[in-house]
Amino acid sequence: HKETRKIKGVETDTFYLRIMSADLNIAKPDVAPINLNVEKYSVCHPALTSDGKTMIYASNKTGGKGGMDLYMAYFNGEEWSGSINIGGNTNTASNEIFPNILNDSMLIFASDRTGGFGDLDMYVSVLRNGSWDTPEILPSPLNSPFDDLGLIVRENGKSGYFASNRPGGKGEDDIYRFETSI
Numbered sequence: 001h002k003e004t005r006k007i008k009g010v011e012t013d014t015f016y017l018r019i020m021s022a023d024l025n026i027a028k029p030d031v032a033p034i035n036l037n038v039e040k041y042s043v044c045h046p047a048l049t050s051d052g053k054t055m056i057y058a059s060n061k062t063g064g065k066g067g068m069d070l071y072m073a074y075f076n077g078e079e080w081s082g083s084i085n086i087g088g089n090t091n092t093a094s095n096e097i098f099p100n101i102l103n104d105s106m107l108i109f110a111s112d113r114t115g116g117f118g119d120l121d122m123y124v125s126v127l128r129n130g131s132w133d134t135p136e137i138l139p140s141p142l143n144s145p146f147d148d149l150g151l152i153v154r155e156n157g158k159s160g161y162f163a164s165n166r167p168g169g170k171g172e173d174d175i176y177r178f179e180t181s182i
Contacts, residue, residue: 016040019043020032020033020034036083038061041061041062042060045099047100049104054072054074055075057071058071064085065085070091089134097110100151102155107126107127108151115137119146119147119148120147120148121143122137122151142178147164148162149163149164160177163176
């Protein structure tokens with residue numbers, strides 16, 4: 001979906017991000033937008049629980065705390081329903097984006113909220129008694145004064161990957177691998 005706007009007399013294109021689903025059956029390749037997409041707002045960055053029945057995603061749709069917020073929805077076997085803003089201390093007036101769910105109980109996401117290292121920083125929140133704890137910022141060298149996002153942690157919690165535009169890389173956003181002995 002594309003919208004054309006004039007900014008200072010110059011036409012610009014605005015693109016809205018969408019979450020799509022696809023049937024892997026080669027006999028009927030069926031790619032379609034999911035029912036959570038909202039006209040004139042972005043709905044993006046889906047993360048699924050291990051059973052595929054719960055999704056956390058980012059959106060700038062109305063009713064959020066500001067910028068991009070994280071939302072949770074449930075799959076009933078045919079469509080996504082029960083979409084709610086996960087609220088609490090997770091969403092702020094800034095942008096919360098690129099969620100990832102580790103072991104169905106840890107939410108990892110990036111945010112440009114105040115109090116971080118700078119630009120996008122990665123945070124983690126633990127699911128306790130049905131709600132997400134106050135997010136904690138991950139330490140350096142995972143976070144830097146630059147954009148750090150998209151953290152993927154292996155199930156053992158000791159290694160993984162993330163993206164960053166910090167100096168020393170080969171391009172604008174580079175993929176970094178980490179290991180810890182903890």
